[in-house]
Amino acid sequence: MKRLYLVEPVVAIYSFASFMVYPLVQQYVYRRLWQELTNTTYPVVDTSGCANNSSNHSSQYEEVERAASLFSLYIELSSLIPALVVTLLLVAYSDHRGRRLTILSPLVGSLLYTVSLLAICFFELNLYLIVAVSFVSALFGSWGTLLGGCFSYVADVSEDGKQKTQRMAAVDMVIGVLSGAASVSTGYFLRATGFSWPFFTASLLHSANLLYVLFVLEETVKVPESAGVHEGPPRVPMLKLLSGVCRLFASADRRRNALLVLLLLTFTVYSFCDIGTMSLVTLYELSEPLCWNEILIGYGAALSTTSFLTSFAGVALLSHCLPNLPIVLIGLLSIMTGLAMTAFAKTTLLMFLVRVPMALAIMPAPVLRSMMSKIASKSEQGALFACVAFLQTLSTSVAFITFSSLYAVTVAWFPGFCFLVAAGLCLIPMALMGVVGVLGSSEAVETEALISGEEMDGQHATPPPRLRNKGNSSSSGASA
Template sequence: MTEEDTEEIVGRDELTTTADYGTNQCRNTEETVPTASTCCPRPIKLTWRPVTVEPVMFLVMFSLALNVPLSTQYVWDRIGEDLGFNGSRSSGCSNESLSLDPVAKEVEILSVNWNLYITVGQYSVAMVLVPLLGSWSDLAGRRPVLIISNLGMAIQAVVNLLVLYLKLPVFYLLLARILSGLTGDFVAAMAICYSYVADVSDQRSRTFRVAILEACRAVSAMLASVLGGKWAQADGYIKPFWMVLVMNLATVFYVYLFVPETMVPIPGAKLFSLRHYRAVWQLLSSGGGAAAAAGRRTRTRLWLYLLSYLIVLVVHTGSFSLYVLYELSAPLCWSSSLIGYGLALLNLTSLIGLLALKVTQRCLEESWVALMGLVSNVAGLLVFSMANTTGLMFTGYALCFLYMTTSPVLTSKMSKLLGPLEQGALFATIACVSSLSHLVGYSLFNWLFAATLHLMKGFSFLFAVALLLIPSGIIGVLKCIDQRRERGAG
């Protein structure tokens, strides 16, 4: 790799100008930071590092991708055991018959409902805490939030292990998720990883740096899916959940030892302060300092991109929550191993799509790349809606190979609208939107799946296709407006 390629990927210009920008922006800010010091928070100029928070994202997503599908399967198995469902997952399953016995139907519906309760409990708490943690990271630094959130996930893993060892009720899985949500959970960790990348990249390289984080998510999820499925089928659930705990603790030690701080911490910066909510509200109401200087148009774009991001994530999280349940029940009746292979293929194809993002950026504007991702997602969802064989499910996963290109493009576009000292508040807002999308996605799609199970099992995926038409229209219209403005200026 040449020095020119390195500069294109990392973008050192931002590292030498961020502090000056932050100083000027602080002078124009009406509200001062309520601390003992009157100085404004400012970024730290770091020497270039090829690896920073990428391993953090990898480890966090590895533990998450190992935890969530296995938790879903454990709830299914535990409820089946409690109801005396003696049949195996393949009992009564065939491609010619879609019928299930009444007990199996009850297991399926109760599993959907309990997974819904667990998800709602987790993200309801995270939505309140993540804005605090994200905005606080602008004052206290990025490292403390990364450590706190991963310690919370480690506590969740400990409670999960107690449930497995002591055969505690499924309710304790909900308690574990709430405890993790109190520390921000993986949502806060991801938000700070994106904020960190925004701290150390310029506008030219930011989209690709965000895409690298997305690639870390895809690779870790792919490996965890294969490992978790085979491991659970061979040895049960306990050993994989021990691995989740090890991953969480390893992340804490990595952050403490190897991740440098990018913000100058302000002594006495309070975590529990209404100022953090005001910072997020100011960002949404005025578009932030940089957006306010650019006028109303920038604020409108920020809102539209946030709306598009919300809908895209609602579809991603909602449909993802159904894949395991869809594959566990008739007519597919997949084993843990096969479920792992399916999720691994989905993450592998998304990794290919993120590599394609770098290639297509050379010949296509980012908006068109995002639209290509939406088209890919729609194609896969249409196949899922009518999939009644293993081959069709894997075809749907393959067609989704570009679906992950949309979210990094939208994230990058929002980040470019704002200044360096607003990145923490922005990504706290994005994290809050992400929590809301998980809450809405899981709740809506699980409820819709249970409500339409007896009518049309794949209806939820068709509903997802209809939702994706909204961000497609927003991104397409904004791009056409930009092209018209460019032609008028020319």
């Protein structure tokens, strides 16, 4: 059977299954805590609004919201350290032993996680088992691990800088579209069948994804057979992996390193502000004065994913007439405006309209990844995306912990305060991109670094056949 160089189906299936589970876990925890803290059945409503709430009922909402926020904090803390370590090691390891292992491992962890959630829900086991399951599944890697492997894979098979940017934007778009579809279906699925069937469906999807990676997806990093004979089993992988990450910075000049550090910091703070606040949206929508039900939450999440489509279109169009720096700045301004508007959204209509100013909020992610990828050689792609995935996982986890704690403290007097804080922090990546512009012609630095990196490349990724047929002319003609 002929294998394919298409990693997008892996991202699509994983996104659908994962974004089906994320809001389900929050809502399941919220309902279980409601029953435990109030000794009453969770109030299922057909429309949004809290018109029937008495002042006592309102205080119950605040108590449950605070407990649910802290429980989410425990889940995040339990998975943070193992996810960070595994992400850094596995994605860097892909430079030496292939990308598929980096993609397979988090799929196994996700399958274990969803099966365990199904058991907890079906048998009504102790709620705190979710915390333990989160820790165990994180030992196999996280969402950041899979994305690090997939973006390294995309970098391997891309012909030039423009294709790399557009294909990475396409991967982000796939994540958005499928997560939106999952969010819409989850609300109806939950109302029709309860929690067990959605968890079971997610388990089936992760199983199908595993089969695709095992039997269909082609490897891009070819390991010489002689390497396995002489080296034997990987005895000291950590030293080798850490040295690869160090060489990412040691093998280049100061100007390139300064540019890379600035881009990494920009991406980290952007992830902190954008992805870190997404985890609070469901709790914000469940609370007063919105009090959304599962159907409205699904529609809201689906509408949010239109920003992935509009951001992809924005990257595709703006990359023809603008350099990378203003594209990133436009995206940062979009997320900043949307977060500020979210803080004051008190009606269903206004909460839906929040998605309009955030139409281009995803643009910085693929552009920054592409800019960083273009200043690293082929043999450094895994080490680079290991750093990117590590920092993204760290920043989003710290953001989740920070904003969950802040939300628990401020929910009684101003639930939108967290979003205002995140909007203000967006000024930091804007300033960092300004420094990138001051450094001079970043495009020239990228091209020079890419060419020198290709010349130093020892163990490189094997491109798909259509690229191999072009021979050396493809790599020499690649433009950043």
